[in-house]
Amino acid sequence: MDVSTIIAQLLFFLVAALTLTAAFLTVLARNVFHAALALVGTFFGVAAIYLMLEAEFLAIVQILIYIGAIAVLILFAVMLTRGLMQHDQISFNHQWAWVALVVGTLFLGMFILILQVPWLQSGAAVTADTVPSLGQQLMTTYLLPFEVVSVLLLATLVGAFIIARE
Amino acid sequence: MITQIPLVYYLALAAALFCIGSFGALSRRNAIAVLMGIELMLNAVNINLVAFWRYGAADPLVDQAGIVFALFVITLAAAEAAIGLALIIAIYRSRDTVNVEEINLLKW
Numbered sequence: 001m002d003v004s005t006i007i008a009q010l011l012f013f014l015v016a017a018l019t020l021t022a023a024f025l026t027v028l029a030r031n032v033f034h035a036a037l038a039l040v041g042t043f044f045g046v047a048a049i050y051l052m053l054e055a056e057f058l059a060i061v062q063i064l065i066y067i068g069a070i071a072v073l074i075l076f077a078v079m080l081t082r083g084l085m086q087h088d089q090i091s092f093n094h095q096w097a098w099v100a101l102v103v104g105t106l107f108l109g110m111f112i113l114i115l116q117v118p119w120l121q122s123g124a125a126v127t128a129d130t131v132p133s134l135g136q137q138l139m140t141t142y143l144l145p146f147e148v149v150s151v152l153l154l155a156t157l158v159g160a161f162i163i164a165r166e
Numbered sequence: 167m168i169t170q171i172p173l174v175y176y177l178a179l180a181a182a183l184f185c186i187g188s189f190g191a192l193s194r195r196n197a198i199a200v201l202m203g204i205e206l207m208l209n210a211v212n213i214n215l216v217a218f219w220r221y222g223a224a225d226p227l228v229d230q231a232g233i234v235f236a237l238f239v240i241t242l243a244a245a246e247a248a249i250g251l252a253l254i255i256a257i258y259r260s261r262d263t264v265n266v267e268e269i270n271l272l273k274w
Contacts, residue, residue: 008170016179023183026202027190039202042183046209049179052171053220058212058236065240070205070247077198077251081258093267096193103192107185111178119173123221134230142234149241156245164252166259 012052019045030091032078040071057131176217184210197254197264201247208243212236 022041029035043066050059138146183206190203219232258264 005170009175012171012175016175019179020182020186023186023206026206027186027194027199032196032199035199035202039205042206042209046183046213049176049213050216053176053216054226055216055220055233055236058216058233058240061237061240065244066205066209070244073247073251074198074202074205077254080255081198081264091195091199092193093195099189099193103185103189106188107181110181110185114174114177114181119177120221121172122169123223124225126226128227130227130230130233133227134233137230138234145234145238149238153241153245156248160248160252163249164255 015045015048015052019049033075036071036074036078039074040067043067043071054126055130057134173217173221176213180210180213180217182210183207183213195265195267197257197266197269198251200266201250201254204250205243205247208239212239215239 019042022038022045025038026035026042029038043062046066047059047062050056050062187203187206187208187210190206191200192203194200194203215232215236219230219236220226223229223232254264257269261269263269
């Protein structure tokens with residue numbers, strides 16, 4: 001193992017540890033506002049993972065949409081429904097122990113399965129900027145799903161407005 | 167970077183993130199915290215999609231299906247969050263609660 005491999009793997013483990021810590025905080029934090037802030041940390045960690053996978057456009061989209069839109073939306077919703085979940089209240093329902101058991105088993109099963117499969121060792125090198133060809137494919141190969149998703153977003157906008165209106 | 171980190175690492179990270187998210191979605195009492203758990207699960211799936219694109223595509227420039235799929239998942243996550251939070255706020259207005267154990271009007 002040469003030095004660059006060790007540095008790359010250390011970097012990955014650092015980012016992964018940060019992401020998982022933030023995810024645990026999101027799920028375990030008693031205060032929902034703190035959970036939302038930890039969720040922002042998780043989104044940043046996932047964006048860093050995208051950068052490591054050489055998907056720069058997706059990393060930017062992750063920060064713009066998830067942190068810029070979804071996290072802010074969640075923070076607003078937490079502030080609009082505040083004062084209901086008191087700090088002394090239990091934040092988990094009565095079945096949390098069973099859920100933890102099932103989820104832990106699920107993780108163990110997936111982990112063992114992942115280790116057993118002979119995955120591809122390395123991807124082909126990216127020779128040029130991926131963003132121009134991504135835009136081209138969105139306008140040619142994936143034009144129909146692209147348009148359907150934009151109609152869906154419009155429907156969501158109207159629906160959210162109607163539902164949340166007094 | 168891509169030759170030095172095996173695909174297994176990304177898959178294990180995504181599996182862990184998915185399990186943490188599903189724990190949150192199934193065990194929290196606050197409806198907004200349940201939504202946060204679902205967002206974590208969607209992120210884990212996206213990591214898998216991008217990792218398989220990067221390691222699996224013969225030419226990552228030509229075949230960008232993984233990236234496109236991840237983009238659509240992000241869009242749907244945004245739509246889901248907007249509708250979900252609108253529902254939560256509407257329920258909060260009429261029932262004064264965001265506790266999923268007390269929202270049981272449609273429960274048989």
